[in-house]
Amino acid sequence: MFTKKDLKRISDILWEIPKSYRSDMRVPARLYSSEKMLEDIFRDRSVEQLVNVSTLLGIQKYAIAMPDIHEGYGFPIGGVAAFDVEEGIISPGSVGYDINCGVRLLRSEKSFPEVKPALEALGLSIYQEVPSGVGRSGRLKLKGKDLDSVLMGGAQSVIAMGYGEEEDMTHVESEGWLEHAAPDCVSERAKKRGHDQLGTMGAGNHFVEVGRIERIFDKTTAQALHLFENQVTILIHTGSRGLGHQVATDYITTMMKVMPKYGITLPDRELACAPFRSDEGKNYFSAMAASANFAWANRQLITHEVRHAWNHVFGQTGGTLHVVYDVAHNIAKLEEHEISQEKKNVVVHRKGATRAFPNQPVLIPGSMGTASYVLIGGEKSLEESFGSTCHGAGRRMSRTQARKTIRGSVLKEELKQQGIVINAGSFPSLAEEAPSAYKDVDAVVDVVHQAGIAKKVARLRPIAVIKG
């Protein structure tokens, strides 16, 4: 188990595990955290997982952990690592099973006092309109060329079907699609697993959340994003559903089989990988891009469903729900970064981490009783973290413990007392996602703000939460 003695303090919010800590480390590991938050981080095996990442072939500069780091499988959640495209690897387990799990924020033209009287009706309307839970089908059931067009075109493909506006695309990371997607690299099984899941939220920590902007930190940026105090917003958190899960499973199995051929040995099998330039690496990169496109299409279709629910409640007086931005937080992307004063092409793996290029909006969902944030990518992100920041509050309590110690019905009542309307599929699932199961999102965001990798723009407080 790690202790503070194993870390070298770089600053008040940045810590380093030197390369000498373990003989198989290729680069040092760096961790963004306040001194106080370290105690929580040391409770699980996340730092050990970060050290394992530092051993991967072709890794550049550092294996990096954000302050919302917690134990995952193989690669820690809240982790960032960049690999040389010529000499390095690509690793499906280091992207995760929910490829392009991400967040989209919509802004309304209404303020909280205007929405408050209809809040119960709005929560219920969204719950009825957006299918949630495990095993529930969506309104679109696509096969063959229709599904392939979504895998190729992402959000644009469902907008072309009438589920959104052209303008939506301009406010999405990578404009809602990755051009190197290849549907042929996605197995028939993955397509079957996801074919009826477009426009569905799923379960676990996925949600749709109605919020109000309770504080603006950066007026200029907030104005540029058309955000104002007390404005009602809607946050959508979901990913590529069963299709992405199966793509990850398929390619982790493939990588496991071919690693001996490439002479790759690992401290944890879940980090299974292949050289980026190998056939297996290229095929995974194309299949991952297709899954990412599916996820952007999914959030686009949910946007359509939320707009439908909004119009159902407010009619012609509701105004328009505009997309503020949409970010992926489980993805691998080909990017150019400056390393040792030279521009270099690298594959940046972000697992539970968000791209935060300077002046790019960043969305940080918190827990259902606390807050979420709008940030803006900071100047230091490119130099320090391959243009990345945190992705959320980060869990601190296990799901099992949450189910044992928190009663969903009591939690729902407590949240109601705080003015938060809950529509959830089951009380045990609600208990798993209780605010006390998560770290303090304010403390997480304070660290990345202080580090200069992402700066605070606005704090959103939930007023209605819709979950599977």
Added chain:
Amino acid sequence: MSYEILKHTADIRLHVTANSYKYLLSEALAGVCNTLKEHVDKSSPEIVRNAIVESADRTALLVDFLNEALALAHINKEVYIGVIFTHFSDTALRAQLTGRGVSGFDRDIKAVTYHEAEVLQNEEGKWEVTLVFDI
């Protein structure tokens, strides 16, 4: 029941023990299916699915078999309550899964991961493995 849920911050960690390697797979399957759906309507018709898996070693065979069953469960919306192995070795198997249809699942398991997974025979001769499910 020869499996128990252990602590994991974000996901589910399952420890499984059994008297034989083959039985370890059956018990792990029960752990997966009970996590997906605790109560299954036994009046619904029984369904049989075939699974064929080949892997590099015992641990990979176990994980790959569970992911095969998981994919079938999600695609067909059913859970499996029994398994008969018609061929079985350390690196390959053929199985008949018996299950029932469900309208939905209690929990999502995105995948059974290889993280920490290592099939071992302990000093008492029992087989055991610890598995992490991505939730």
